[in-house]
Amino acid sequence: MLHFPNVSPSPPLSPCPYVSIFKATVKDDMQKFKTAMKTMGPAKLEVPSPKDFLKKHSKEKILPPKKKFEWNEHRKPPVPLRTDHPVMGIQSEKNFINTNAADVIMGVAKKPKPIYVDNRTGDKHDLETSGLVPKYINKKDYGVTPEYICKRNEEVKKAQEEYDNYIQENLRKAAMKRLSDEEREAVLQGLKKNWEEVHKEFQSLSVFIDSIPKKIRKQKLEGEMKQLEHDIGVLEKHKVIYIANKK
Numbered sequence: 001m002l003h004f005p006n007v008s009p010s011p012p013l014s015p016c017p018y019v020s021i022f023k024a025t026v027k028d029d030m031q032k033f034k035t036a037m038k039t040m041g042p043a044k045l046e047v048p049s050p051k052d053f054l055k056k057h058s059k060e061k062i063l064p065p066k067k068k069f070e071w072n073e074h075r076k077p078p079v080p081l082r083t084d085h086p087v088m089g090i091q092s093e094k095n096f097i098n099t100n101a102a103d104v105i106m107g108v109a110k111k112p113k114p115i116y117v118d119n120r121t122g123d124k125h126d127l128e129t130s131g132l133v134p135k136y137i138n139k140k141d142y143g144v145t146p147e148y149i150c151k152r153n154e155e156v157k158k159a160q161e162e163y164d165n166y167i168q169e170n171l172r173k174a175a176m177k178r179l180s181d182e183e184r185e186a187v188l189q190g191l192k193k194n195w196e197e198v199h200k201e202f203q204s205l206s207v208f209i210d211s212i213p214k215k216i217r218k219q220k221l222e223g224e225m226k227q228l229e230h231d232i233g234v235l236e237k238h239k240v241i242y243i244a245n246k247k
Helices: 023-036 096-106 147-173 181-203 212-237
Strands: 115-117 124-126 176-178 242-244
Touching: 181 212
Parallel strands: none
Antiparallel strands: 115 124, 176 242
8 A cells, every 4th residue: 555645735826816906007097098090091191292302401490590609697716725724713702602691591482282182092082173172152153144145035035025926916817716714614615515415425325336327426425525625735835825706
């Protein structure tokens, strides 16, 4: 019997091959240049005339006329020589320690920046931009209706008044009469009373509708109840009712 040593299995190959990060960029560039060349045949260009042939030195650039160079800027001082020695031993009489101390004493103390800590580890955050400081409610115009909204409301109100006047004028010309609240309430109560009477008559019908006259009467009562319900809904929804005067 053959014995093979313990050989660990090879790791499985990755199912996803390597994909370059520049694949999308290269694809877009190729598509862009490819789209520019999509024409029906060669581009139609103007054919050059045989008289306008290329001549010698015709594409050479024409240089400007030669000018004499003049230096008008201030020249820098020359570089010191090797034999020149810098001036040594110059000392300042200013006491920098006392000057710094005076600046600190006379200067205005810097105010600490307001911060807040939101956890026990001591993480600090800016308090001004956190929204915890009530600075917006302390403004003078806080809670005041903006001017443009007031102006818009006035325009809407004015337009509504003009529309109402227009409707009133048209109704007056058409000889329309407006029902008063008492007349409207009386008509509404009368419709409800009629609906109750029709509904009572509908409830008195027999359970079994086995004849054509019974079916016709049932359909008639249902139609009357539906029409009365529609009229009652219109009167309850609209507070202003106009009717045409009978001639």
